[in-house]
Amino acid sequence: MSKIAFKSLSRRTIAALLLAALAATALLALSCGSLDIPLSRTWAILWQALGGTPAVTPDTAENIAILQLRLPRLILGLMIGGALAQAGATMQAVFRNPLADPGLIGVSSGAALAAITVIVLGTHFAWDFIPLRWLLPLASFIGGAIVTLMVVRLASVDGVARPSTLLLAGLAINAVAGAGIGFLTQIADASALRSLSFWMFGSLGKAGWSEILAGAPLLLAVLIWLPREARSLNALLLGEAEAQHLGVDVEQLKRRVLFLMVLAVGVSVALAGIIGFVGLIVPHLIRLAFGPDHRLLLPASALLGAVLLSLADTAARTVLAPAELPVGILTALIGGPFFLALLMRYRRSSEVL
Template sequence: MSISFSDSLIALTTRSNELAPHIPLVVNDIRLPRTLLCLVVGAILAICGTVMQGLFRNPLAEPGIIGVSAGASLGGAIAIVCFSTLGTQFPELMNLAVVPVFAFLGGALTTVLVYKLGSGKFGTSVTIMLLAGVAISALAGAGIGFLNFVADDQMLRDLSLWSMGSLAGATWEKISLATLTLLVLIILFSKKAMALNALLLGESEAMHLGIAVQRLKRQLILLTAVGVGVTVSVSGPIGFIGLVIPHLGRMLIGPDHRTLLPVSALLGALLMTAADMIARVVVAPAELPVGIVTAIVGAPFFLYLLFQQKGKIL
């Protein structure tokens, strides 16, 4: 729908009777919630990716690449199919409690499994992490495929739209949940910024500096799983934001997590909003799932990183 910038601004800031009745409805009830959810989800994914790369000390670490998003997606899909009756009777409870909890559990279990498989006495093996992520993503994909097979028509529609990653279903309840999660993550991650900086030197060096490395890892893994679980529950799986943004942040301001975390949150919010704008207009009047747009941007970037890292991996 074509609405001028001035009319949009008037609809946002005043209650003018000069506007057509549909304009405030479209701007305030459809476009504004979606834009706010874009900003918050992008920020959460970006800071989770930044923390994960700092935790594993590797530029290839990202919730989608190592299977965390796939595990969270499987958890959310289980909730959608197994509690479909509850979702019909109590949609707010479903969207704000059941799906986020299951997505968090799926993401947390996946993160712990990848960490256990990739860690050894000589540190963290990136090759094993990536291979574990491929295997877990395949298992999660098989699980989601089975759920699609047993789901009825309504479940199948909900699951299909959700699994492609979209922000079209933005509501103020989802925005509130995601915003609260973002604030908690920014506060807690900021408190761990110096510890993450120390961890960049190596685990043994961080321990000599007085960092409780194992406890730090458990805390950051848990918080990252919370962030990914919430974003998956409100928007479906959206990949590559957490991979691309930390690199852009380090190129702009360096590796210090005290400034890298807030800058990454800002860049992630802007990139997600831009991707959603592209998704809405590139095939208008139809709409692409935003997960497709981020994959188109992020996949070549990931291949570029693999090319840079191939000497280290091989």
């Protein structure tokens, strides 16, 4: 189907296609792994969990694999993938830069550095005043917020973020955060050291129902609220002065959407470590296929981001089974060449250089 044909599809048709892809991906993720479970038995387990009477009686191992291991991992992956994709689309609109991404400009690294600091120092100090499952998202949010403020300050000239400066600022912040993470690695004890690779390369391996309880309300808030800003983001694409003439309070809009973006990244990093390039790849694919209208771009990005991360996590669990490959490595393998292709595409454009 051609690009023009894609853009002629109605929103309901696009939503139906993406939801069908999401359902197929979810069933694949629940069925595949070191223990392969036929789709019929997977559906039987889900139907039984919902209170129905399955036609096929699943055994205990299959029940545990799906309901206690794969289902919470799937739910968390869907929410994180959707939130990161929406955060990337929002950042690209706010900075009016097609190469903006939470990972590339250092937001993810700042959030990870804050979370790792809590983990490492937690072996020397007691965090009894707040449970660790709540402290990690809070620390990640604060770290991501600090980096975002630094990037906005460094990259903005007369209120406009220069794309080249934005990327250079992100490069510097990623380097500093990497040095900080390296230092913490050196002083970490054995128990903390084992979990640091989880944060540096990204993984959904620690997903459980308690993690979903901690992160789901915040991620759902982001996924629901950001599409409500679609019309204002459309106006912002015309320029800040034009958006002001259309009745958009640009500064308030920036504060709201950047807060939501940092919240999405902070919670995602706290629950799954650094998972890069989802926020770069997905919005570009949606724009190429369906156009730049944020009323479609944001919800479609959320759905496609959920599909992409779920597929990457399924591959991470099965490629080297029974060992597991960090999902962040797979997204980087996909996203790195994609980013280079974008650089080549925009290298002669004044909006990038």
